[in-house]
Amino acid sequence: MLHFIANGLVAAAIILQFLALRPVRILIALLPPGRLRFSWYVLTALIIIFIIGYGAYIPAFWGSHERLSDLVVPAVFFLVACFVLLVNILSLETARNMQRLRVFEQESITDPLTGIYNRRYLERRLTDEIARANRYGMPLSVLLIDIDHFKRVNDIYGHQVGDLVLEGMAQLIVTTLRTTDIVARYGGEEIMVIAPSTPVKIAADLAERLRKIVENASFEVPIELDCDISALGVTVSIGVACIGPHTKDMQDLIQSADKALYRAKSEGRNRVVTGNTTDV
Incomplete structure (x- = not known):
């Protein structure tokens, strides 16, 4: 046994x-x-x-x-x-x-449509980057990007085409900018870029390079969407801001970039405007 x-x-x-x-x-x-x-x-x-x-x-x-x-x-x-x-x-x-x-x-932390970071992550990361920049006395800039006449794109070609443009725009920005830059969807057709250790002048040059690339790009429209076009070109307006004496926290920095973006749009769109030049 x-x-x-x-x-x-x-x-x-x-x-x-x-x-x-x-x-x-x-x-x-x-x-x-x-x-x-x-x-x-x-x-x-x-x-x-x-x-x-x-x-x-x-x-x-x-x-x-x-x-x-x-x-x-x-x-x-x-x-x-x-x-x-x-x-x-x-x-x-x-x-x-x-x-x-x-x-x-x-x-x-990811926007489901564009595949880039969402606003929740953006605000958390921007708060951390501002604290780091202030602690070590380093520059920090943001780019607030808005697709020009995006509502017109949705009205004329439909929201599916608008989504394709927004998704393509996000990926174009990611591939154009540096790996150290953080790209996130701020809201609607607005995309924000956090550029650590970047003075406002370099950030403005970066924004201008991005603006030109977008201006010369086109976004393909699948034939199954039954649109009158096969590709669509758009432009962007960009507001640039940097931390400094007048922009030390996240709210001030975003407000400065938003004012610069508003100026870019009111001055004719498809341009880069820098806010708070005293903060350079």
């Missing part, structure tokens, strides 16, 4: 070790190449060695389990297999939950 129990425990341990390989395989597929992924490959090899060792134990000690104390080793084999399986399952679930959290966090 003890013989069957011992062999049963070892056989069950082998089955559990085989089951433990599945979550490891899934976890390896989730991980990028690197040391962590290699470590799980090593663990896979160890599990296979355990399976081979357990399999060799049964014929090697066949019929040698005559006392209760002889069940200690098979019981340890079984408990170790349970532990390995449980750890692997928990590791896989932890990795999946962390992945879900990353996706959720990304979705919570």
